[in-house]
Amino acid sequence: MERPKNRFLEQLAKGLGIQLDKEEILREYASHIDEILMESDCQDEETVFDLIVSRLGSPEEIAQVWREEFSVTPSNMKWVFIFLNVLFFGGGSLLTLAHNIFQWEWLSVLWNHLTSIPTLIAFLYMFFWALLGYEIGKGFGHNGRVLLRKTFLLSLVPNLLLMVLTVFQIIPHSWFAPLLTKTFIIACIIFTIILYPVSWIGYRWGRKASI
Template sequence: MERPKNKFLAELEKGLVNHQDKQSILMEYETHIDEILIEAYDCKNEFEVMERIISRLGGPEEIAALWKEELSVTPSNMKWLFILMNVLFFGGGSLLTLFHNVYQWDWLSIIWSHLTAIPTIIAIIYMFFWALLGYEIGKGFGHGGRTLLKKTFLLSLIPNLLLMVLTVFEIIPHSWFEPLLTKSFIIACIILTLILYPISWLGYRWGRKASI
């Protein structure tokens, strides 16, 4: 049963050529093949074992081509896309808060009252955004996306921290955030900020697994 595995990995190694994450990729696929071999007790010969491996993972050439294609995706574009999305999220919220408090438009007050009534739903949507960030980086860049995830996370977090500083030092009046700005809400925001990276990391792991 080891020969199909060794043959598959040898062909994959050859196809990856000088890929920067070659060893990590080979180790991960070796783990998956070992799992398949455990389930392949019903295979009658090595040919059937190889067919089982290929049907589950794809052929070595196909896999190598996918990893080469992954390198063609520009990490910088992915990073700035998510940073821009987070800035738009905070920018939109900031403009909504500003206009609501400065202009007192009736229709805007209705939107504000509806949004402030569902902070939990907004928080869940925001956590999903960070999970999606990790997932897309994991799926698009595999093992090589770990550093990209950290850089993207830190840069995307700047608007969050800036808003916290402006609010804590009352540069932005606390009254602007009524009825949200309570002790429990502030604590929830701090906790949410602390768990954003673990959420992104889990998304990254999930995306990396999905890329295989």
């Protein structure tokens, strides 16, 4: 049943026109069509073609979606995630500063509670990066790869800045007690290294969801 598949892909290729990721888009839809063909026992080519269209949409509709997607300006989404990351670090920095300057009981209780669950906070932060990748993948598809890379690099600046300030003791280590242990520092480095793979997995997942 290659004819319905080829017919669908030819129409889709024509509708896509000249796109940077045209071949990759076609490969992805080809894999989806292969899955549909494996599930179907029908031998009538027209029926099979109609089945593909009913599952994926017509080539014209798909091409229109991709044309609109490639025309979207990604700037706003990039700065939203950068702002959220800065907000995360800014909030944490203000909390740390306030805890070490003011002797407020409620603040000490909050600080002690947060420092008792560093692993949970780290995984929540990783979820944030996975969500970043997912939203970029879902919203921009193949066109989101460059956006993901730029957003990641810009968002990583506060992370690296805090790491440098802490390592060179510009920020006193005592401020982060009882967190700042050798194990915790190593864990932070490992988490930082795997942030991009996590966001990339989220991006791939989101891109599939956009199809």
